[in-house]
Amino acid sequence: MSSEGYAALPSTEEVPWKRLSAKAPLAALVPLSATIGRMLLTALLPTYFAGERGLPTVLWIIMVGIAGILLAAGLYEVATLSYRVVGAQLEIRSGVFTRSSRFIEAARVQNTEVLQPFVSKLLGLVEVKVETASGGKADGHLRGLTPEDAQALIHALQSVRGEGAAVLLPGESSPEERVLSEARLGDLLLYGATALGVGVLAVVLSALHEITETFHKLLLPWMETHWEVMAAPGMGWLAATVAALAGLFGLWLVSGARAVLRFHGFRLVDTGTHLRAVGGLITRRQVTVRRVRIQQVVLDEPLLRRALGFGSVEVETAGVRTGKEASERAELLIPVVPTARMPELLREFVPDLPGAIGSLPLRPAHPKALLRARIRAVGLSVLVAAPATWFWGGWGALAWGLLPAQLLGAWFDWRFQGWFITDTLVVVRQGFWRRRTTVVQRARIQSVRARQGPLERGYGIGHVRIDVAGSHVVLPSVGWAEAQSLIDQLPGRRPARRVRPVPDATPLQQVP
Structure with missing residues (x-):
């Protein structure tokens, strides 16, 4: 929990403010420049419509001046940022034009993240992010700490919470820690090759477009020389096959490179009260999550990865970052977990789970939900x-082949949905092509809602949405009466908090 505009509680001893390293502005130069460049990117779009004349010189001067002012302000803010831990609070003071003070209660800290980008590594510095349950970006981001100051800060936050875990930085290890999962280079390449998303496709297509535009003069002679061979009768299928394989290989290459950059040297260890994950090639990232703060665990098993015998595991706490994809929201993302080891690893995160996921008596979705899914499949097929x-x-009539595929997919998705409720957990399984099994701690549920769409109202069914901090999960369709009963049933009893004794004080005089 963080707030602005309130004065810090008085302390018996004045704690001095600490500054970032003197080299912090150098470490912040690259990320700040990238951020400002993205902000001003839209200003460059008119150059595509300006023809050969380009933008006027005055506009270029204004743009460069704005970028320089923003960069100077950002570097000055980093250079003047100060922080300290007073009592049970982390105080951060920053700002150039607008001065701000943030107060973060140590008891509210969900997890800490330690980053070491390439430039920071060269300078011998690290970054520390402190996250609470507020969601969004990190409440406290200290860019440019020395390793000693970073360890002292994390240790001070842990001491307030009564935790004595050792404070380690990326690349360090302790003989007492227990390794839960590791990812080898081959596993990461396989993970990347099976994670072909729209973002990867856009990157590859953009790269191919730029290469074609830039080197068309070099490619054109080759095309003129070999075009007759490629265009000969019976060879069209060969050209199409080669082009498709080349495009698929490009997708695999880009996706595999992204996976290696993000998870190279991945290692998940158990320190007792915390889980610590370290990985990354250029930017080394370490996330430390308190076990007691885990609110949701997701097993992600797409069909292709299931066939290859592995999946991924996402672990979320109340400090989840909203507004991103699930894999980006998760505090801990274990990229490659063999299917045979998933029950064992899941029990590390959720000790209350009664048996393996595959052996749980999951309740199926309502039978009328299949008719609703078929209607949606037919509607989507006709629309395309x-x-x-x-x-x-x-040639366009071939698209009607989507109809039987959509109907088959709707049946598979309905058939393999299920849900199960225990005294402390809610287990939800959804999808067949991309199967996702979510385990939610009932004590972490924020709200429960039952909803009916137009088709559901006609069939007397509905669905239940469970909201936790920064995320949610939807149960498979159930009868409307049961959906309404689950609203009161699902929220679990929260553990009682210890109440600190309040010192005797003189009661306030009432104002008549």
Whole structure:
């Protein structure tokens, strides 16, 4: 929990403020420049419509001046930022034009993240992010700490919470820690090759476009020389196959490179009260999560990865960052976990789970939910195939082949959905092509909502949405009466908090 605009509680001893390292502005130069560059990128779009003339010189001067002012202000803020731990609070003072003071209660800290980008590593510095349950970006981001100051800060926050875990930085290890999971280079390449998303496709297509535009003069002679061979009768299928394989290889290459950059040397260890994950090639990232703060665990098992015998595990606490994809929100993301080891690893995160996930008596989705899924599948197929047939005739009519595929997929998704409730947990399994099994701590549930769509109202069914801090999960469709009963049933009893004794004080005089 953080707040601004309130004065710190008085302390018996004045604690001095600490500054970042003198080299902190150098470490912040690259990330600040990248941030400012993204902000001003939209200003460069008119150059595409300005023809050969480009932008006027005056606009270039204004843009460069704004970028320089923003960069100077950011570097000055880093150079003047100060912090200290007083009592049970972390205080951070920063700002150039607007002075701000943040107060973060140590008891509210969900996890700490230690980063060491390439430039910071060269300078011998690290970054520390302190996250609470507020969501969004980190409440406290100290960029440019020496390793000693970073260890002292994390140790001070842990001491307030009564935790005595050893404070380690990326690359360090302790003989007492227990290794729970590791990722080898081959595993990461396989993980990347099976994670072909829209973002990767966009990167590859953009790269191919730029290469074609830049080197078309070099490619054109080769194309003129070999075009007759490629265009010969019976060779068209070969050209299409080669192009498809080249594109697929490009996707695999980019996705595999991203996985290696993010998770190289990944290692998840148990320190007793905390879980610590370290990984990354250029930017070394270490996340420390308190076991007692875990609110949700997700097993991500797409069909291709299940066939290859592995999946991924996402661990979230109340400090989850909202507004991103699930894999980015998770505090701990274990990229490669063999299917045979998933029950063992899941029990490390959720000791209350009664048996393996595959052996739980999951309740299926309501039978009428299948009819609803089929109607949606038919509607989606018609929405795609009808315009395709209108514009491309016979070739577009091939899109009607989506209809049986969509109906089959709807049946598989309905068939393999399920849910199960214990005294302390809620288990939800969804999807077949990308199966995701979510385990939620009932004590961490923030709210429960039952909803009915137009089709659901006609069939007398509904769905239940469970909200936790920064995330949510939806149960498979159930009868409407049961959905309403789950609203009061699902929230679990929260553990009682210890109440600190309040010192005797003179009662306030009432004002008449």
